[in-house]
Each structure stands twice: as structure tokens, then as C-alpha cells.
Amino acid sequence: xxxxxxxxxxxxxxxxxxxxxxxxxxxxxxxxxxxxxxxxxxxxxxxxxxxxxxxxxxxxxxxxxxxxxxxxxxxxxxxxxxxxxxxxxxxxxxxxxxxxxxxxxxxxxxxxxxxxxxxxxxxxxxxxxxxxxxxxxxxxxxxxxxxxxxxxxxxxxxxxxxxxxxxxxxxxxxxxxxxxxxxxxxxxxxxxxxxxxxxxxxxxxxxxxxxxxxxxxxxxxxxxxxxxxxxxxxxxxxxxxxxxxxxxxxxxxxxxxxxxxxxxxxxxxxxxxxxxxxxxxxxxxxxxxxxxxxxxxxxxxxxxxxxxxxxxxxxxxxxxxxxxxxxxxxxxxxxxxxxxxxxxxxxxxxxxxxxxxx
Amino acid sequence: xxxxxxxxxxxxxxxxxxxxxxxxxxxxxxxxxxxxxxxxxxxxxxxxxxxxxxxxxxxxxxxxxxxxxxxxxxxxxxxxxxxxxxxxxxxxxxxxxxxxxxxxxxxxxxxxxxxxxxxxxxxxxxxxxxxxxxxxxxxxxxxxxxxxxxxxxxxxxxxxxxxxxxxxxxxxxxxxxxxxxxxxxxxxxxxxxxxxxxxxxxxxxxxxxxxxxxxxxxxxxxxxxxxxxxxxxxxxxxxxxxxxxxxxxxxxxxxxxxxxxxxxxxxxxxxxxxxxxxxxxxxxxxxxxxxxxxxxxxxxxxxxxxxxxxxxxxxxxxxxxxxxxxxxxxxxxxxxxxxxxxx
Numbered sequence: 001x002x003x004x005x006x007x008x009x010x011x012x013x014x015x016x017x018x019x020x021x022x023x024x025x026x027x028x029x030x031x032x033x034x035x036x037x038x039x040x041x042x043x044x045x046x047x048x049x050x051x052x053x054x055x056x057x058x059x060x061x062x063x064x065x066x067x068x069x070x071x072x073x074x075x076x077x078x079x080x081x082x083x084x085x086x087x088x089x090x091x092x093x094x095x096x097x098x099x100x101x102x103x104x105x106x107x108x109x110x111x112x113x114x115x116x117x118x119x120x121x122x123x124x125x126x127x128x129x130x131x132x133x134x135x136x137x138x139x140x141x142x143x144x145x146x147x148x149x150x151x152x153x154x155x156x157x158x159x160x161x162x163x164x165x166x167x168x169x170x171x172x173x174x175x176x177x178x179x180x181x182x183x184x185x186x187x188x189x190x191x192x193x194x195x196x197x198x199x200x201x202x203x204x205x206x207x208x209x210x211x212x213x214x215x216x217x218x219x220x221x222x223x224x225x226x227x228x229x230x231x232x233x234x235x236x237x238x239x240x241x242x243x244x245x246x247x248x249x250x251x252x253x254x255x256x257x258x259x260x261x262x263x264x265x266x267x268x269x270x271x272x273x274x275x276x277x278x279x280x281x282x283x284x285x286x287x288x289x290x291x292x293x294x295x296x297x298x299x300x301x302x303x304x305x306x307x308x309x310x311x312x313x314x315x316x317x318x319x320x321x322x323x324x325x326x327x328x329x330x331x332x333x334x335x336x337x338x339x340x341x342x343x344x345x346x347x348x349x350x351x352x353x354x355x356x357x358x
Numbered sequence: 359x360x361x362x363x364x365x366x367x368x369x370x371x372x373x374x375x376x377x378x379x380x381x382x383x384x385x386x387x388x389x390x391x392x393x394x395x396x397x398x399x400x401x402x403x404x405x406x407x408x409x410x411x412x413x414x415x416x417x418x419x420x421x422x423x424x425x426x427x428x429x430x431x432x433x434x435x436x437x438x439x440x441x442x443x444x445x446x447x448x449x450x451x452x453x454x455x456x457x458x459x460x461x462x463x464x465x466x467x468x469x470x471x472x473x474x475x476x477x478x479x480x481x482x483x484x485x486x487x488x489x490x491x492x493x494x495x496x497x498x499x500x501x502x503x504x505x506x507x508x509x510x511x512x513x514x515x516x517x518x519x520x521x522x523x524x525x526x527x528x529x530x531x532x533x534x535x536x537x538x539x540x541x542x543x544x545x546x547x548x549x550x551x552x553x554x555x556x557x558x559x560x561x562x563x564x565x566x567x568x569x570x571x572x573x574x575x576x577x578x579x580x581x582x583x584x585x586x587x588x589x590x591x592x593x594x595x596x597x598x599x600x601x602x603x604x605x606x607x608x609x610x611x612x613x614x615x616x617x618x619x620x621x622x623x624x625x626x627x628x629x630x631x632x633x634x635x636x637x638x639x640x641x642x643x644x645x646x647x648x649x650x651x652x653x654x655x656x657x658x659x660x661x662x663x664x665x666x667x668x669x670x671x672x673x674x675x676x677x678x679x680x681x682x683x684x685x686x687x688x689x690x691x692x693x694x695x696x697x698x699x700x701x
Binding site for chain 2: 083084085086087088091109111112113142155156157158160161164165168184186187188213214215216218220253254255257258260261262264265266267268282285286287288313
């Protein structure tokens with residue numbers, strides 16, 4: 001059996017054990033995460049189920065194939081440092097999984113905002129014969145790794161945060177002069193809504209409001225031939241059911257009410273939802289819990305995609321809709337919050353990048 | 359409750375009220391607030407969306423800091439006015455390129471702005487003995503710039519003939535400096551940050567030691583950026599002046615009053631008040647030395663909106679003076695963002 005096949009089998013075994021109903025460690029971690037207020041139970045459950053749904057032997061094989069991972073083209077012997085941000089439950093799972101699949105050794109800085117969930121998966125990996133304590137290491141404090149130089153570093157950042165992170169990496173001697181950095185900067189996604197049937201509005205609701213709208217895959221701009229007013233009723237009805245099942249975990253600051261008042265002042269169409277705001281136009285991205293509605297066609301969506309460039313994570317469409325003159329691939333709106341195992345954050349295939357092809 | 363009828367209040371001579379030395383600032387603020395709540399539909403809708411009108415009026419009776427501050431971006435989005443008809447005497451626009459959305463401030467009483475800028479300037483400087491130079495484009499080239507209008511009005515006050523806009527891109531005539539000196543006048547030179555630095559690039563200039571250079575901001579352009587302290591150091595060295603002679607002006611198209619810094623901190627004129635607001639809750643005033651958004655009450659804005667929340671970052675000292683620390687950039691929002699201190 002090839003090394004890659006062994007890794008796939010072992011990862012599947014670890015995943016199976018991790019997600020089994022009698023894994024008390026995961027149950028405890030979920031319990032602690034919810035009890036200590038990091039995330040809501042519904043969001044954690046959703047994140048775990050999303051991984052479960054999208055992780056299969058076929059999905060891994062497809063990824064391996066697409067990325068070109070093979071015996072002579074893998075990351076064996078490499079040390080990869082993953083700095084996990086914790087704005088969503090298990091947001092670093094794909095990076096950890098890709099690192100292990102690539103054959104590299106994994107070093108993880110677990111987020112203080114999501115401290116319990118990912119380690120339960122990593123523990124299952126360590127219980128297997130294939131990966132030892134030396135191959136899979138993690139900590140909640142970056143300085144625990146001081147002096148451990150890595151061949152590659154992965155993290156998500158922004159113009160203002162990247163210099164500070166790089167400085168800390170330098171100070172702690174975590175990188176070599178030729179270390180590769182995969183830094184992601186996309187912050188939000190756009191949906192093109194060409195229909196207002198129940199299913200599409202349901203998908204849009206999930207895409208906007210899941211995880212309090214804080215994920216980079218969350219929709220922050222909707223472009224639609226319909227005005228906000230035309231969709232308002234259906235959307236609020238759908239949202240009521242959504243929030244009944246998934247109460248919003250995080251609440252906005254009073255600044256959001258000020259934005260609502262401002263929209264009233266300038267007579268901008270909006271839907272005020274107490275914990276969230278939908279507004280037509282006025283794209284400022286200066287606060288969370290706001291989703292912007294832009295009335296327009298596919299070309300408007302393409303124009304905005306161009307304008308927001310690297311800040312934009314994904315563009316979602318309903319079935320069979322094409323957006324002309326778009327460089328970026330589109331994804332289905334229905335899977336906005338349930339990405340495939342091999343989805344490409346910032347358009348980069350993490351596995352491909354790790355094995356040095358991308 | 360509003361005790362004055364709308365008709366009466368419109369007929370008020372606002373200049374007398376705003377610049378009155380007999381009325382307290384608090385009393386003036388209350389009058390202007392009630393007037394604007396009644397007559398400025400944009401501001402009225404803003405306030406009413408936050409609270410009931412009667413509740414706001416009740417709160418303001420006890421505490422003027424309860425007055426809601428309208429985000430200054432409103433001047434970009436709508437017409438902000440207490441007047442139902444467009445009979446403005448002046449139109450000021452914020453600077454920017456043609457494809458940028460610019461703020462538009464319609465001024466219904468040019469005389470009131472003139473009083474504000476002149477009284478404001480006299481509050482800090484001896485205008486009667488000053489020669490004003492502006493190293494900016496002239497008024498005819500920029501009829502919508504409130505700053506250039508202000509400099510023009512200051513120039514107009516001087517009968518000596520020495521005050522003027524300096525031609526851009528040309529060295530300062532040493533004889534003109536000598537003449538100011540000879541007449542025993544004090545030279546006050548206005549200019550934007552990079553304009554003044556560019557002037558120094560053209561030729562060495564040594565100004566009389568009692569001169570004052572007032573920079574009007576603009577420390578960050580798309581090409582260049584300089585900190586205020588670095589700018590002042592360069593201006594001081596370049597003009598051969600003591601550091602204490604380099605002052606700053608804080609003003610904008612949306613405001614009809616200015617603040618001046620004769621040292622590190624800005625002070626306001628008596629009909630203007632600055633507070634530092636919590637960006638996450640602009641209703642809340644922050645304590646001294648805590649950074650936040652600059653909130654302004656400018657009573658000279660009586661015909662537009664006097665209660666404004668700027669997009670500038672600032673900090674205040676215990677004496678009520680403030681510093682401008684650039685634009686407020688909200689924290690990186692949405693999506694993953696690994697932060698050393700938080701993650």
C-alpha cells in the first residue's frame with residue numbers, strides 16, 4: 001500500500017473515531033465550548049455535521065487527484081505551522097487535514113476563541129500508528145514553539161494584522177529565510193440571487209445568517225434583480241424559522257442601531273432585524289451584522305466582484321446561473337456554509353500549495 | 359417639549375444667539391437642537407429612529423451629551439438642511455477626485471459663516487496685525503472649498519495689501535517677507551501638509567521669527583503620508599521657525615467652525631464642542647486619553663446640522679483639548695483573521 005493510501009485510510013479511521021457517537025472527548029469539547037460561550041450548540045453541531053457530510057473516501061480521492069498529490073510529489077519531511085483563527089467552530093479543520101494528507105508534519109496554534117474542538121480531532125490522529133507526537137503538535141500559546149523552524153506557514157490575516165503576525169513569527173524564530181507563507185485575506189462572500197422561490201430564500205438565509213454572518217463564506221453582499229422590498233417579507237419569514245432553530249449567538253453593539261437610524265435618516269431601504277441589518281446600497285463594510293443588498297443583474301455582480309477583488313471569498317449562484325466576465329469560479333448558494341472538503345480558500349488549493357505545485 | 363413655535367424659532371437671529379456671551383453654551387445648544395429637530399428632516403428621522411422625540415427632548419434637558427450625533431457621511435448621501443427651499447448662498451464640497459462621492463454642504467447664511475471664521479480666528483490670533491498668506495489654490499479656482507473661502511475672508515480683512523494667496527509652484531519672494539517685517543506685521547501662512555512641504559522643496563525660506571505656519575491637515579494622500587509630529591518638525595526646520603510657531607487647523611466642508619492647535623492639542627471656539635465617542639456606541643462619551651471617534655457640536659451649522667459624528671479618530675485630555683489621530687479604521691471584520699493577541 002502506498003504512503004498516500006495509508007494516510008487516507010488512517011485519516012478516515014481517525015475521522016470515523018472522532019465523529020462516532022460514543023466519542024466522549026468530542027462531546028465534552030462541544031459541551032465545554034457551548035458552556036463557556038465560545039459558540040452556540042447549533043453552530044457547533046452544524047459545523048461538525050458539515051464536515052461529516054463532506055468527508056468521504058471519494059471526496060479525499062478526488063482532492064488528491066485534483067491537487068496532483070502522489071508519492072514523488074508530496075510534503076513528506078516538511079514542517080507546516082498552521083495559525084488557526086477562531087471566528088467559527090472548527091474553522092482550521094481543513095488546514096490541519098490538508099497538512100496531514102500532504103505528508104507534512106503538523107504544528108498548530110489553536111485559537112483561544114475555539115480552544116477545544118480541533119484538538120479532539122488531532123488527538124484521534126495521534127492515536128493512530130501513522131502519526132506520532134512528533135508529527136502532530138499543537139498549543140494554545142505560540143511561544144511554546146519558540147525556535148521550531150517551519151518550512152511553511154498558513155494563516156488568515158488582513159493588511160493590518162499580517163505585519164504583527166510576521167513579526168511574532170520572526171521573534172519566536174518559527175520560520176526560515178525561505179519559508180513559504182500562505183496568507184489568506186478574503187473576508188466575505190457575494191450571492192447573486194436571480195429567483196425568490198422558497199428554496200432560494202432558504203439558502204440565502206442560511207448563507208447570510210449562519211454563524212452570525214461572521215465567516216468569510218458568509219454572504220455580505222446580495223446582488224439581485226429584485227429589490228430588497230420585494231424579497232423582504234419572504235426573507236423575514238424564513239429568518240424567523242431560522243432564528244427559532246438557530247438563535248443568534250453573538251449580538252451586535254449599539255453601533256448597529258445607529259446604522260439603522262442613519263438609513264432611516266437618508267431614507268435608504270432596509271430591513272431592521274434587531275440583531276442584524278439588511279440595507280440596500282451604502283456598501284461600507286465598517287461593521288459586522290450588516291448585509292448589503294444591491295439591485296442589479298449578473299453584470300453588476302461581476303462588477304462588484306471586480307471591485308472587491310481579494311476581499312471577496314466566494315460568489316454564489318443558484319443553479320445554472322452564469323455570471324459573464326467573471327474570473328472567479330462560482331459555487332452554489334445552497335452549499336455556502338457547507339463547503340466541500342477540497343474548497344479553495346482565497347482561490348488557492350491548500351493541498352496543492354503544500355506539495356509545492358501552486 | 360418644544361416650547362417655541364416653529365415660526366418664532368425660524369425668525370430668530372441665530373448669530374446673536376450662537377455668538378452671544380450672555381447665554382451659556384448649554385442653553386444655545388438646546389435651542390439649536392430643538393430647532394433642528396423640528397426643521398431638519400434628515401436629523402429628525404435619525405433621532406426618531408433611535409428614540410421617541412419626547413424621550414430625547416427630556417434627556418437633552420438634563421444632559422446635552424444625550425443629543426444624537428448624525429454621522430457626517432450624511433453630507434455625502436443627502437441634503438442636510440433646516441430649510442425647505444434651496445436658497446443657499448454658498449455650496450461647500452469636500453475635496454476629492456471626480457469619481458469620489460463628495461460631501462456637499464449648502465450654506466444658507468454666508469454672513470454667519472464669515473462671523474464664525476473671523477471670530478474663531480480672532481479667538482486664537484491677533485488678526486488686526488496679521489498678514490495672511492495662503493499657499494493653496496485661490497478662491498476663483500476652488501469656489502467650493504470652505505478652507506479657501508476662509509483664507510480669502512481672512513485675507514480680505516487686511517488693508518495693507520500684503521495678504522494674499524501665494525502663486526503655486528513658485529518660490530516665495532524674499533522682498534515680500536522683508537516688507538511684512540518692515541511693517542511690523544505678523545505673518546501667518548496657511549497651507550495643506552504636502553503643499554507646505556512642496557513649497558520648502560522649491561527654495562530655502564526663512565520666515566521672521568514671530569511668523570506662524572498653520573497646516574490644515576492632509577497628512578495622508580494616495581501617494582504620500584507623514585505624521586503630524588514629523589510634519590511639524592520638517593516645517594519648523596524648513597521655515598527656520600521655533601517648533602511652537604507651527605500650528606494646526608481642524609476644519610472641514612461639513613463644519614462652519616474651526617479648531618486650532620497652537621501646540622500639540624486642538625482647542626475649539628466657544629460655540630463649538632468636541633467629544634470623543636465610543637465607536638461601538640456613539641451615544642457614549644469616552645473619558646480623557648481614550649481613543650475614539652471625534653464628535654462635534656458646531657452651532658455655526660445651525661442651518662444644516664450641528665450635531666455630528668466625524669469619521670476621525672481622536673483623543674481628549676482632561677482640559678477638553680483634543681488631538682486628531684487620522685481616520686478611524688474599523689477593526690478587520692468578518693472572515694478569519696489571525697490576531698496575535700486574540701487567537
